[in-house]
Amino acid sequence: MRYQLGPCVLACFLTGLGLFGQQPGAPPAVPPGMKSYYLVLVTAEGDAKRLVLSPEGKALFAEHRAFVQGNLETRKFLVAGPVTDVSPLSGVAVAAARDEAQAREWEAEDPLVKSGKFRFEVHPVLLQTLDVLKYESPK
Numbered sequence: 001m002r003y004q005l006g007p008c009v010l011a012c013f014l015t016g017l018g019l020f021g022q023q024p025g026a027p028p029a030v031p032p033g034m035k036s037y038y039l040v041l042v043t044a045e046g047d048a049k050r051l052v053l054s055p056e057g058k059a060l061f062a063e064h065r066a067f068v069q070g071n072l073e074t075r076k077f078l079v080a081g082p083v084t085d086v087s088p089l090s091g092v093a094v095a096a097a098r099d100e101a102q103a104r105e106w107e108a109e110d111p112l113v114k115s116g117k118f119r120f121e122v123h124p125v126l127l128q129t130l131d132v133l134k135y136e137s138p139k
Contacts, residue, residue: 038103
């Protein structure tokens with residue numbers, strides 16, 4: 001295990017050095033093989049996660065699943081899914097937006113968010129390129 005961890009730690013350290021030398025406010029340089037994405041975190045307000053058990057909640061979550069599926073099909077989201085523990089964090093997605101404003105614009109249309117029972121955060125991230133991912137719609 002320690003032999004596998006060493007190269008990973010070294011790669012993170014070297015990536016951090018490259019990012020550390022950037023001017024304040026300047027976007028970080030994108031290392032080779034990596035790409036800028038936006039991590040979308042959807043969080044339940046209060047006990048809104050329990051809504052899924054009610055008829056109103058079932059309809060809302062059906063709309064939400066259609067929203068997510070549409071964004072996966074159009075490659076606005078490259079990966080997305082629910083968080084299955086009891087924490088307020090309800091879902092995550094990786095958005096392939098041109099900037100944070102566009103990622104926020106996309107997620108603001110989520111029926112869960114529009115209901116006022118869920119909120120979201122968007123964080124810029126650098127990840128290994130996800131261009132190879134292919135979404136296949138469930139049958």
